Amino acid sequence: MTDDISHEEHNHDEKMHVHPHVHSEGYVHTHEHLHGVPHDHHTDSPAPALLNVDGVNFEYKTDRVLNEICVGVARGEILAILGPNGVGKSTLLKCMNLILQPKTGTIMLGELNLTKMSGNDIAKNVGYVAQRNDSARMTVFDSVLLGRKPHIGWRVTDNDYSIVERAIDQFGLADMQLRYIDELSGGELQRVCLCRAIVQEPSVLLLDEPTSALDLCRQMEILRAIRNVVDHHDVATVMTMHDLNLALRFADRFIFMKDGKIYAMCDKSGVTAEMIEAVYGIPVDVIYHNHMPIVVPCE
Numbered sequence: 001m002t003d004d005i006s007h008e009e010h011n012h013d014e015k016m017h018v019h020p021h022v023h024s025e026g027y028v029h030t031h032e033h034l035h036g037v038p039h040d041h042h043t044d045s046p047a048p049a050l051l052n053v054d055g056v057n058f059e060y061k062t063d064r065v066l067n068e069i070c071v072g073v074a075r076g077e078i079l080a081i082l083g084p085n086g087v088g089k090s091t092l093l094k095c096m097n098l099i100l101q102p103k104t105g106t107i108m109l110g111e112l113n114l115t116k117m118s119g120n121d122i123a124k125n126v127g128y129v130a131q132r133n134d135s136a137r138m139t140v141f142d143s144v145l146l147g148r149k150p151h152i153g154w155r156v157t158d159n160d161y162s163i164v165e166r167a168i169d170q171f172g173l174a175d176m177q178l179r180y181i182d183e184l185s186g187g188e189l190q191r192v193c194l195c196r197a198i199v200q201e202p203s204v205l206l207l208d209e210p211t212s213a214l215d216l217c218r219q220m221e222i223l224r225a226i227r228n229v230v231d232h233h234d235v236a237t238v239m240t241m242h243d244l245n246l247a248l249r250f251a252d253r254f255i256f257m258k259d260g261k262i263y264a265m266c267d268k269s270g271v272t273a274e275m276i277e278a279v280y281g282i283p284v285d286v287i288y289h290n291h292m293p294i295v296v297p298c299e
């Protein structure tokens with residue numbers, strides 16, 4: 001691991017001033033808030049969302065999974081999508097880069113409507129790492145190099161190679177770069193896929209449970225690496241997660257999903273035990289350790 005990856009995660013509390021609004025059905029934001037407008041801490045003016053999801057509905061055949069979802073994520077921000085199994089987190093992530101076509105609603109990348117962009121232009125701008133990754137008979141190095149594909153013209157340039165080599169170092173993959181990816185462990189493959197998305201140099205990064213197959217040490221390393229990339233390259237990042245405490249540690253803002261809707265949207269200081277109990281159906285305490293909120297089940 002290089003120094004890059006070992007940077008302490010930054011505390012982004014001061015960036016966000018979004019608090020949940022209480023609604024009779026729970027903590028639901030106004031439409032305005034659902035766009036998710038974090039503040040630029042230099043000017044204290046709202047930082048515009050780079051990726052904007054507006055009024056998205058999605059159904060598989062006839063089953064409605066997403067209901068009027070509105071959310072935005074700004075450059076340099078990590079938004080965590082949280083909620084129980086099957087609530088629609090991965091579906092929402094896939095709608096964000098049009099792997100799945102929403103039934104209604106729009107996805108904007110800045111001023112550009114994603115539905116009007118070519119697949120290659122989407123790939124240049126939006127990196128996506130799936131929950132389950134297919135492996136193939138190719139080396140780690142070649143697999144990461146594939147991330148450069150949307151940028152490569154007639155041939156691979158020295159710049160492409162140096163971006164790939166740097167990322168392979170940063171993600172601790174140097175020792176295994178000549179191994180075949182179909183011979184890697186689940187966690188190793190997860191790191192390769194993340195590394196491939198990073199060399200794509202996207203302005204938006206969508207990560208579906210990026211740490212699900214990783215041990216405790218790798219979880220911390222990879223989330224620090226993601227935080228580092230987000231901070232230094234101003235990437236707008238959305239990740240689905242099950243581990244609330246890791247999410248609270250590394251993300252800036254959170255949406256809690258329930259019944260296909262956004263039940264609550266808040267920053268770290270807005271996360272409450274009541275909110276988590278309502279979404280996950282289990283009583284919890286939110287305690288603080290080193291100024292960091294930690295969710296502890298009461299049962």
Ligand SMILES: Nc1ncnc2c1ncn2[C@@H]1O[C@H](COP(=O)(O)OP(=O)(O)OP(=O)(O)O)[C@@H](O)[C@H]1O
Pocket residue numbers: 060065083084085086087088089090091092240
């Ligand atoms: N291809 C599909 N066809 C039909 N239904 C699907 C499909 N994929 C997902 N679903 C259903 O849509 C709902 C939302 O699934 P999704 O994978 O988005 O949930 P999730 O919140 O990411 O779940 P998990 O936390 O378990 O990964 C679930 O009820 C799931 O069974």
